[in-house]
Amino acid sequence: MPPTPCALCHTNRALILRPKDHSKLCKTCFITVFETEIHHTITTNALFARGEKIAIGASGGKDSTVLASVLKTLNERYDYGLDLILLSIDEGIKGYRDDSLETVKRNAEQYGMELTILGYDELYGWTMDQVVEQVGKKGNCTYCGVFRRQALDRGAARLGVKHVVTGHNADDVAETVLMNLLRGDLPRLSRTTSIITSTPSASSDPASNTNIKRSKPLKYAYEKEIVLYAHHKNLDYFSTECIYSPEAFRGSARALIKNLERVRPSAILDVVRSGEDMAKLVPGSDEGCGGTCSSNRPVAEEEEGGCGSAAGRTVGGDMASVEKQLAQNETATNNDLEVEITSPRPSTKNGAVPLSNGKKAKKGITPKKTNKQVMGQCKRCGYLSSQEVCKACVLLEGLNKARPKNKIEVGYDVQELQQRDQGVDGVADAMQQTSIGGE
Amino acid sequence: MSDDASVAITTEFSGGLEILFGNQKKYSLSVPANDEFGAPANVAFLVRYLCDKVMKDPRKELFVLDDTVRPGILVLINEADWELEGEAKYELQKNDHIMFVSTLHGG
Ligand SMILES: [Zn+2]
Ligand SMILES: [Zn+2]
Numbered sequence: 001m002p003p004t005p006c007a008l009c010h011t012n013r014a015l016i017l018r019p020k021d022h023s024k025l026c027k028t029c030f031i032t033v034f035e036t037e038i039h040h041t042i043t044t045n046a047l048f049a050r051g052e053k054i055a056i057g058a059s060g061g062k063d064s065t066v067l068a069s070v071l072k073t074l075n076e077r078y079d080y081g082l083d084l085i086l087l088s089i090d091e092g093i094k095g096y097r098d099d100s101l102e103t104v105k106r107n108a109e110q111y112g113m114e115l116t117i118l119g120y121d122e123l124y125g126w127t128m129d130q131v132v133e134q135v136g137k138k139g140n141c142t143y144c145g146v147f148r149r150q151a152l153d154r155g156a157a158r159l160g161v162k163h164v165v166t167g168h169n170a171d172d173v174a175e176t177v178l179m180n181l182l183r184g185d186l187p188r189l190s191r192t193t194s195i196i197t198s199t200p201s202a203s204s205d206p207a208s209n210t211n212i213k214r215s216k217p218l219k220y221a222y223e224k225e226i227v228l229y230a231h232h233k234n235l236d237y238f239s240t241e242c243i244y245s246p247e248a249f250r251g252s253a254r255a256l257i258k259n260l261e262r263v264r265p266s267a268i269l270d271v272v273r274s275g276e277d278m279a280k281l282v283p284g285s286d287e288g289c290g291g292t293c294s295s296n297r298p299v300a301e302e303e304e305g306g307c308g309s310a311a312g313r314t315v316g317g318d319m320a321s322v323e324k325q326l327a328q329n330e331t332a333t334n335n336d337l338e339v340e341i342t343s344p345r346p347s348t349k350n351g352a353v354p355l356s357n358g359k360k361a362k363k364g365i366t367p368k369k370t371n372k373q374v375m376g377q378c379k380r381c382g383y384l385s386s387q388e389v390c391k392a393c394v395l396l397e398g399l400n401k402a403r404p405k406n407k408i409e410v411g412y413d414v415q416e417l418q419q420r421d422q423g424v425d426g427v428a429d430a431m432q433q434t435s436i437g438g439e
Numbered sequence: 440m441s442d443d444a445s446v447a448i449t450t451e452f453s454g455g456l457e458i459l460f461g462n463q464k465k466y467s468l469s470v471p472a473n474d475e476f477g478a479p480a481n482v483a484f485l486v487r488y489l490c491d492k493v494m495k496d497p498r499k500e501l502f503v504l505d506d507t508v509r510p511g512i513l514v515l516i517n518e519a520d521w522e523l524e525g526e527a528k529y530e531l532q533k534n535d536h537i538m539f540v541s542t543l544h545g546g
Contacts, residue, residue, distance in 0.1 A: 003519075004523055013519070014519070014523060015515075015518050015519045015520065015523070016519075016520055017520045017522045017523055024523060027518075062454070062542075171542075223511075223542045224513060224542055226542075227454060227513060227540055227541075227542045228513065228540075231453075231515075231540060239453075239454050239455030239458075239541065239544040240455060240544060254511075254543075255510070255511075258509075258510035258511040258543075259510050261510065262510045
């Protein structure tokens with residue numbers, strides 16, 4: 001085939017076929033267009049304010065590395081006036097984060113950004129290795145997942161940063177939309193499609209109750225283009241062992257997305273936009289945000305990933321590579337976790353949040369009783385929680401009292417829920433470990 | 440054309456895919472110039488060849504699915520998207536650089 005010329009400059013050889021519109025671009029034009037589109041996302045959604053200090057949740061993976069690189073470029077090009085820093089979480093598993101943290105350290109140098117690495121030991125008083133020592137190998141993923149969900153927010157609060165950006169991309173969002181659609185969980189769908197969410201303070205002092213804002217500047221960026229951007233810009237990122245599991249529900253949703261993309265590349269963004277449109281139709285609650293959120297933006301998922309998308313997705317796989325023989329245990333554990341995370345729990349146990357866009361809902365639609373939930377804050381740590389004391393604090397209490405049986409109680413609760421809500425499909429979710437910190 | 444004719448190319452695996460190939464990113468290969476049916480070797484043949492001869496990991500399905508490169512793995516032929524080059528039907532040329540980049544791996 002003769003080389004195709006770039007559709008924009010008509011000079012250079014086209015190297016990239018854009019999934020969203022089939023346009024053929026050269027390397028230089030692609031990089032410019034990719035950055036410009038993210039700038040557009042940032043400005044049309046008013047993600048940032050001049051002078052704002054922003055922590056980039058950095059795992060060393062492709063998404064957060066591209067996010068850091070692009071934000072640095074745009075901050076300089078368009079004079080956003082942002083103070084960008086990198087925030088990484090170290091679970092404290094010997095050997096597990098070594099390579100990715102080394103990558104993040106190099107990124108900090110490359111981008112001239114301040115880097116803070118916070119360990120679970122600093123945030124919770126326990127490293128994962130210590131947790132494993134205490135509770136044994138089975139069940140430790142429960143701790144890791146629960147801690148991870150709050151880690152970035154707690155870390156940001158500790159640094160006095162009120163805005164955390166994560167590397168969630170269009171594929172991540174599309175996957176989550178599909179999963180929630182397949183589960184019939186529209187309230188969750190609504191929350192997860194939002195580009196900005198906020199979390200009540202994760203500070204240990206409930207008095208300093210400033211909201212932590214979360215946003216996803218790469219929400220409309222294709223994973224394919226993120227990887228191509230990293231490749232063509234020679235970015236330094238780290239990849240872990242593939243955790244793609246054919247049986248996993250999320251894995252299936254992912255595979256579906258990737259298959260659709262091959263047949264009709266625009267499908268990914270179409271799913272994202274459909275998710276947004278459906279979210280507008282979800283009956284919200286007129287009670288606002290249960291008093292925890294002053295703005296009109298959705299409250300972040302209690303279970304939202306804590307470490308950037310990719311890192312979140314790989315928890316299970318990495319644990320497996322750390323302890324290969326744990327594979328079976330993990331399956332069981334993560335099955336539990338998945339259920340715990342996603343079950344539309346009946347009535348009072350329900351962990352969902354009122355929606356912000358209730359006013360847009362048509363009058364004729366009566367919100368289902370079960371979907372009206374008030375999300376409060378943990379009495380101990382001030383973190384978003386449907387219970388008086390959040391899961392992390394419950395787990396910590398158990399650890400601190402040297403009461404390893406705690407995990408068994410959690411497991412029981414969860415299994416019961418599984419039977420109730422998941423039925424046969426629970427098996428399909430067994431490998432759901434990948435979603436622990438995902439979205 | 441004789442059966443022992445071969446094409447010298449380089450392949451590269453990244454984005455985590457190298458894990459399936461003995462943690463080695465770059466390979467210089469001499470690939471048979473013709474496939475099993477005597478047709479000029481193309482990318483489809485290269486993928487089969489990599490699976491049979493180069494891949495160390497038994498989990499072939501992480502690289503190939505339904506006889507083609509698994510969706511989510513990008514193929515770059517001399518830096519260009521393989522969609523721009525005829526995808527699997529692209530016929531290998533001497534000194535080609537064929538790169539496989541996974542988008543499926545996390546960080
Ligand atoms: Zn161009
Ligand atoms: Zn708490």
